[in-house]
Amino acid sequence: MKLKAALTLGVFGALTALVAASPRLDPPWQAMSERLGSTGVQSRVEWPRENPPRPLAARPVTFPPYDVRKLANGMQVVLVSQNEQPAISVRMLIRAGAVHDPKGKHGLAMMTATLLDQGAGTRTAAQIAEEIDFIGGVLGTGAGTDLSFVNAVVMKDGYEIALRLMSDIVMRPTFAPEEIERQRSQALSALKVSTEDPEAVADRIIDRLIYGFHPYGMPGGGTPESLAGLTRADFQDYHRRYFVPNNALLAVVGDIGAAEAMAGLEKYFGAWQPADVPGFSVTEPPDATRRVIVVDKPNAVQTEIRVGHIAIPRKHSDYEAIDQAVKILGGEGANRLQQVLRSQKQLTYGASADLDSYRLAGAVIAETDTQTANTAEALRVVVDEFTRLQRERVSGGELEGAQDYMVGHFPLTIEVPDQIATQVLNQLFYELPVEELPRFRERILKVTPDEIQRVARWFIRPSQLSIVLVGDADKFVADLKGVGFGSFERVPIEQVDLLSADFLKRRSGGR
Amino acid sequence: MRTFSALVVALVAAVVAVVYVPLQATVRPPKLQYQRLVLPNGMKVILHQDKSTPIAHVELWYHVGSKNERPGRTGFAHFFEHMMFKGSRNVEPEQHTSIIASVGGQANAYTNEDTTVFWQTIPAQYLPLVLWMEADRMASLRIDEKTFIAEREVVKEERRMRIENPPYGLLNELITSHAFDVHPYKHPVIGSMTDLNAATIDDVRDFYKTFYVPENATLLVVGDFEVDTVTQLVHQYFARVPKAANPVPRDIPQEPKHTKEKRVTLEQPWPLPAVVVTYHVPYNGHPDSYPMFVMSKTLSDGQTSRIYQRLVYQSGLALTAFGSSSFLEQPGIFSAVALVNPGQSPDAVEKALIGEFEKLKTQGITERELQRAKNQFSRDYIVSRLSIKEKASQLGHAEVIQKDMASADGEYDTFMKVSLEDVKRVAQQYFVPEGRMVMRIMPRGGVEK
Numbered sequence: 001m002k003l004k005a006a007l008t009l010g011v012f013g014a015l016t017a018l019v020a021a022s023p024r025l026d027p028p029w030q031a032m033s034e035r036l037g038s039t040g041v042q043s044r045v046e047w048p049r050e051n052p053p054r055p056l057a058a059r060p061v062t063f064p065p066y067d068v069r070k071l072a073n074g075m076q077v078v079l080v081s082q083n084e085q086p087a088i089s090v091r092m093l094i095r096a097g098a099v100h101d102p103k104g105k106h107g108l109a110m111m112t113a114t115l116l117d118q119g120a121g122t123r124t125a126a127q128i129a130e131e132i133d134f135i136g137g138v139l140g141t142g143a144g145t146d147l148s149f150v151n152a153v154v155m156k157d158g159y160e161i162a163l164r165l166m167s168d169i170v171m172r173p174t175f176a177p178e179e180i181e182r183q184r185s186q187a188l189s190a191l192k193v194s195t196e197d198p199e200a201v202a203d204r205i206i207d208r209l210i211y212g213f214h215p216y217g218m219p220g221g222g223t224p225e226s227l228a229g230l231t232r233a234d235f236q237d238y239h240r241r242y243f244v245p246n247n248a249l250l251a252v253v254g255d256i257g258a259a260e261a262m263a264g265l266e267k268y269f270g271a272w273q274p275a276d277v278p279g280f281s282v283t284e285p286p287d288a289t290r291r292v293i294v295v296d297k298p299n300a301v302q303t304e305i306r307v308g309h310i311a312i313p314r315k316h317s318d319y320e321a322i323d324q325a326v327k328i329l330g331g332e333g334a335n336r337l338q339q340v341l342r343s344q345k346q347l348t349y350g351a352s353a354d355l356d357s358y359r360l361a362g363a364v365i366a367e368t369d370t371q372t373a374n375t376a377e378a379l380r381v382v383v384d385e386f387t388r389l390q391r392e393r394v395s396g397g398e399l400e401g402a403q404d405y406m407v408g409h410f411p412l413t414i415e416v417p418d419q420i421a422t423q424v425l426n427q428l429f430y431e432l433p434v435e436e437l438p439r440f441r442e443r444i445l446k447v448t449p450d451e452i453q454r455v456a457r458w459f460i461r462p463s464q465l466s467i468v469l470v471g472d473a474d475k476f477v478a479d480l481k482g483v484g485f486g487s488f489e490r491v492p493i494e495q496v497d498l499l500s501a502d503f504l505k506r507r508s509g510g511r
Numbered sequence: 512m513r514t515f516s517a518l519v520v521a522l523v524a525a526v527v528a529v530v531y532v533p534l535q536a537t538v539r540p541p542k543l544q545y546q547r548l549v550l551p552n553g554m555k556v557i558l559h560q561d562k563s564t565p566i567a568h569v570e571l572w573y574h575v576g577s578k579n580e581r582p583g584r585t586g587f588a589h590f591f592e593h594m595m596f597k598g599s600r601n602v603e604p605e606q607h608t609s610i611i612a613s614v615g616g617q618a619n620a621y622t623n624e625d626t627t628v629f630w631q632t633i634p635a636q637y638l639p640l641v642l643w644m645e646a647d648r649m650a651s652l653r654i655d656e657k658t659f660i661a662e663r664e665v666v667k668e669e670r671r672m673r674i675e676n677p678p679y680g681l682l683n684e685l686i687t688s689h690a691f692d693v694h695p696y697k698h699p700v701i702g703s704m705t706d707l708n709a710a711t712i713d714d715v716r717d718f719y720k721t722f723y724v725p726e727n728a729t730l731l732v733v734g735d736f737e738v739d740t741v742t743q744l745v746h747q748y749f750a751r752v753p754k755a756a757n758p759v760p761r762d763i764p765q766e767p768k769h770t771k772e773k774r775v776t777l778e779q780p781w782p783l784p785a786v787v788v789t790y791h792v793p794y795n796g797h798p799d800s801y802p803m804f805v806m807s808k809t810l811s812d813g814q815t816s817r818i819y820q821r822l823v824y825q826s827g828l829a830l831t832a833f834g835s836s837s838f839l840e841q842p843g844i845f846s847a848v849a850l851v852n853p854g855q856s857p858d859a860v861e862k863a864l865i866g867e868f869e870k871l872k873t874q875g876i877t878e879r880e881l882q883r884a885k886n887q888f889s890r891d892y893i894v895s896r897l898s899i900k901e902k903a904s905q906l907g908h909a910e911v912i913q914k915d916m917a918s919a920d921g922e923y924d925t926f927m928k929v930s931l932e933d934v935k936r937v938a939q940q941y942f943v944p945e946g947r948m949v950m951r952i953m954p955r956g957g958v959e960k
Binding site for chain 1: 538539540541563564565566599600601605610612613614615616617632634635636637638639640643644647650651652653654655661662664665666667668669671672675676677678716719720735740744751752753780781782783812813814815816820823824827830850852853879882883885886887888889890893894896897898899
């Protein structure tokens with residue numbers, strides 16, 4: 001048997017980094033052998049020098065069929081039918097997440113999502129668990145920045161049970177006081193563990209630096225004080241406001257036909273009453289400003305490094321070009337950061353940059369980790385790569401390499417039905433046209449080096465970077481001046497307060 | 512009172528059972544079809560056709576993992592995995608993944624206790640390229656001192672990142688190092704810093720000649736292809752790789768029978784105390800491993816599971832608690848782990864964890880728990896065969912670890928036949944105090960209240 005559960009302790013078996021970056025390659029079937037040396041080749045036979053073989057004939061790639069529908073109450077539905085394996089997954093997204101946490105109530109979206117399956121309709125938490133576990137199903141709930149979700153995976157004869165449980169969970173959660181207390185105490189313990197995890201701390205601080213006091217900068221997992229203050233009424237209010245069908249998307253994926261899928265949805269979600277979703281206004285995130293926060297964790301053997309600044313929301317006319325620029329900096333199929341930090345300098349196991357684009361705003365964030373002594377050097381390399389991307393025109397070859405990966409990779413992203421549903425759900429969630437999905441090739445290839453240069457000039461700001469270093473400060477801060485970062489703020493890890501302007505817990509009483 | 516509450520539970524269960532689905536799993540996952548061939552040089556080849564998307568997945572399993580390492584050279588199998596990306600006769604250093612990426616594919620590798628696996632997923636038309644590249648590095652790897660020294664620094668960063676820096680990163684290593692006395696499963700796959708530093712270029716050459724040979728390799732090709740075409744390509748590129756000069760060594764020191772409970776207390780700079788209980792269990796594929804797996808499910812799969820209910824949900828003793836059996840080629844351990852919540856005592860957590868194993872011995876599990884475990888197994892079985900990568904992984908495991916291709920499907924039926932008596936008997940045989948290790952890892956500087 002080889003199953004996920006059996007591999008719990010196996011995650012320590014290590015992986016090499018996903019895609020090592022490289023300058024543009026000639027197509028692999030072109031002659032390579034002339035350029036090759038043969039230093040150190042350990043050959044058991046006279047192994048021939050030869051050119052790579054040519055590819056076979058390619059089959060056309062088309063976006064697989066799917067259906068988008070809507071219930072009368074406004075719930076959007078995505079159907080992807082595929083019967084290779086007798087399983088069905090049902091995924092619901094609600095357009096509400098940590099971004100909707102009211103001031104001082106950080107963690108409300110996360111806790112609400114956690115409590116959904118801890119009692120709903122006529123069932124207790126234990127009864128819900130018993131019902132889904134017994135049929136070999138899985139039920140999951142959670143919240144992210146912009147959304148909350150409820151997922152179920154069942155075997156094909158479990159569709160009705162999945163829908164019955166999910167409809168209870170999203171429409172009629174109990175929020176029983178004893179379950180609230182139980183989950184509150186678990187959330188507090190989890191928070192305690194994560195405040196000592198350098199990776200988690202670095203991620204939270206870079207978000208706060210970039211987004212400031214915009215909701216995206218706030219701790220979605222809550223703070224000890226905010227979690228302690230959440231009441232049953234808070235959960236009920238939040239649920240009543242946002243968990244309505246016209247604010248929901250649902251996908252049914254797998255071994256089931258459209259008629260049966262829709263009949264089930266009508267039966268279990270047809271009577272869900274729509275309601276107006278209250279609008280909300282937020283202040284704009286601040287302009288990018290250079291600021292360096294050093295979080296001191298004595299005895300840490302590595303420093304977690306984050307470097308970034310504000311970018312664009314997902315729905316933006318320059319999204320495709322900016323996405324490709326960031327991929328060249330640190331994404332799959334390209335990744336200059338990995339090239340320099342790992343392949344050339346052996347400073348890290350992995351380095352990457354991501355374009356995080358949400359509904360209201362977004363950021364470009366580079367991340368890596370390195371042993372303490374190399375902190376300043378690695379930081380300098382990361383910052384230099386932002387500068388290089390902004391100043392130097394990307395070569396046609398390098399861009400072509402990144403685009404070859406993206407175009408060639410497309411069929412790998414539509415293999416299993418859940419991947420297909422994810423792509424459709426994403427388009428719908430961000431209110432982008434689903435008709436774009438099959439046009440991936442044109443979308444990717446229309447970006448030129450000129451385009452990359454144009455967008456890099458306005459959106460990459462090397463002199464206004466937010467920087468977070470979490471590690472053993474005494475052992476590296478003296479080096480920072482030498483790489484141009486002599487000015488920084490230092491915060492002991494146990495003193496970190498994400499709600500404070502200077503990230504420091506106030507001594508007296510506090511919040 | 513006792514009887515009364517037990518009766519209520521039984522009644523609820525009975526009522527619930529009527530309302531729910533039938534007790535027998537009705538959905539039988541489809542069988543994996545495959546073809547198996549062996550090349551004259553001893554390399555095994557397994558092909559599985561799946562034409563649903565025009566992509567293919569190629570995996571090359573070398574039957575060597577951390578358990579094959581010599582004393583003083585822990586971490587070597589994994590380190591060598593990195594060296595396989597350093598170029599061969601016809602592929603330049605660091606170009607393997609780049610070439611795969613340039614056609615839209617992904618390439619990576621992993622090492623565990625028993626195997627080292629290299630994989631790539633690609634648009635199907637590039638199958639010739641991938642097979643050619645895998646054969647190239649099997650036959651003609653470039654090994655030079657400079658890349659070797661440089662790559663060692665990357666592996667050290669990997670150890671720092673995965674193991675040494677995150678809270679609880681060292682947990683698994685601490686567990687195995689105390690649970691085993693002799694067997695190399697004792698050592699972490701990533702190895703120790705000392706041993707990584709001690710490795711030499713000659714070790715690299717030896718390892719390559721000893722283990723990276725066709726008779727120690729299994730090639731899996733899964734995806735959209737014609738069997739004849741791929742068979743011809745496999746012969747063309749791999750049949751010319753010569754047999755090894757010597758047989759692959761298989762002498763692994765075996766763990767002696769433990770005769771006394773082992774108790775260990777340690778300190779680490781972690782936020783919450785951890786309590787660990789382990790027992791020695793049979794190898795993957797042993798008849799007793801199936802009832803053992805049922806108990807893994809009953810103890811720790813889902814919110815209904817006994818460990819979650821007892822330690823997390825009902826008592827709040829633990830922030831998280833879970834238990835699972837290792838499924839390795841040779842006998843391993845069942846380990847249960849709990850992180851003790853603030854204000855709760857490690858004594859109570861230890862008692863609760865051991866209590867759950869004792870309960871399995873005295874009372875076994877219920878008919879309903881057995882059926883639930885089987886239904887969960889069916890689900891895992893189905894959802895771990897969705898992608899071509901997952902299918903290759905299942906097939907590779909059956910061939911290399913189970914040494915029985917028929918187990919890729921046959922074990923579904925074996926599992927469905929496990930009985931209540933099997934479970935109780937296996938619990939009584941393996942969950943014995945003399946085979947137990949109890950470990951407590953306390954926060955350095957004391958527990959915060």
